[in-house]
Amino acid sequence: MEQDKKSFRKQMLKMRDAMPPEKRGAADEARNRRILSLDLYRDAELLLFYVSFRSEADTLFLIRQALSEGRDVAVPKVEGTELVFYRIGAVSRLVEGYRGILEPDTKSVTDEAVPVDFCKVAPEKAVLFLPGCAFDANGGRMGYGGGFYDRFLEKYPELKRVALAYEEQLVEEVPRERHDKRVDVIVTEERTLQTGRKTEEK
Numbered sequence: 188m189e190q191d192k193k194s195f196r197k198q199m200l201k202m203r204d205a206m207p208p209e210k211r212g213a214a215d216e217a218r219n220r221r222i223l224s225l226d227l228y229r230d231a232e233l234l235l236f237y238v239s240f241r242s243e244a245d246t247l248f249l250i251r252q253a254l255s256e257g258r259d260v261a262v263p264k265v266e267g268t269e270l271v272f273y274r275i276g277a278v279s280r281l282v283e284g285y286r287g288i289l290e291p292d293t294k295s296v297t298d299e300a301v302p303v304d305f306c307k308v309a310p311e312k313a314v315l316f317l318p319g320c321a322f323d324a325n326g327g328r329m330g331y332g333g334g335f336y337d338r339f340l341e342k343y344p345e346l347k348r349v350a351l352a353y354e355e356q357l358v359e360e361v362p363r364e365r366h367d368k369r370v371d372v373i374v375t376e377e378r379t380l381q382t383g384r385k386t387e388e389k
Contacts, residue, residue: 192362196329199320202355203242214353215245217376222249225379227347227372232312233259233303235272235346238281238289243318244351251278261303263335264290270339273300310345317350317370326369326382327361340368347371348384 206214222228234253239246253260254277261272265285273291275281280300284290291300317336321329328350330336340348348370354377363369373380 192329192364193332195362196320196332199329199356199358200242203320203353206242206353206355211242211353214376215248218244218351218353218374219248219252221374221376221379222351223252225374227314227349230312231258231314231347233261233308233314235261235263235303235313235315237316237318238262239318240286240288244353246316246351247278249316250275254278262289262291263339264293265335268335268338270335272303274303275300305343310343311347313346315340315346315348317348319350319352319356321356321358321361322350322352322370322373323358323361324373324380324382325360326371326373326384327363328368328370329361329363330367334366337366337368341366349374354378 228234236246236250237243238250250260250262254275259274261274262281263270263272273293275291280292281289282292293300317328319328319330340346348368349372350370352373352375354375357373357375369382369384371382371384373382
């Protein structure tokens with residue numbers, strides 16, 4: 188199974204990386220418009236975004252938009268083997284961190300990044316946006332092999348999970364193992380899929 192996952196991940200990443208920039212940009216614009224129109228975005232009191240990197244579905248526009256609206260926004264920082272989300276006030280204050288991905292600058296005494304205390308967050312009022320290599324209609328998600336989001340969701344299973352993807356990243360079935368967490372919603376440039384994860388996991 189692990190070798191199958193590695194091969195599949197490599198194939199899907201190669202496909203995503205090969206998308207023409209103009210096609211990716213148009214898809215990002217369409218998906219971002221779709222996100223901004225969703226009730227789950229408008230009603231959320233805390234928006235937990237990943238910071239898009241390389242060929243990932245764009246979140247930088249969404250982060251800037253949410254901050255301009257005065258929304259409560261947090262992004263992750265890799266600390267050891269865990270993801271820690273920090274509230275931020277500006278994209279410009281992010282710095283390169285794990286593997287070159289932009290993260291909150293927690294070493295600067297002037298930075299306003301504050302770690303989220305999830306004990307004080309109502310799960311139904313927070314939305315977590317996740318990246319990935321591939322997804323399926325049942326909520327299956329293939330990440331990058333580090334397990335960061337799976338471990339994070341093990342600790343906070345009630346958070347609403349929204350995957351951002353390009354239409355090409357949707358497959359019939361993602362290779363999954365027992366520890367791989369599923370998502371509630373998948374948003375591409377063409378559609379919004381409700382996966383029924385919570386109903387099926389009860």
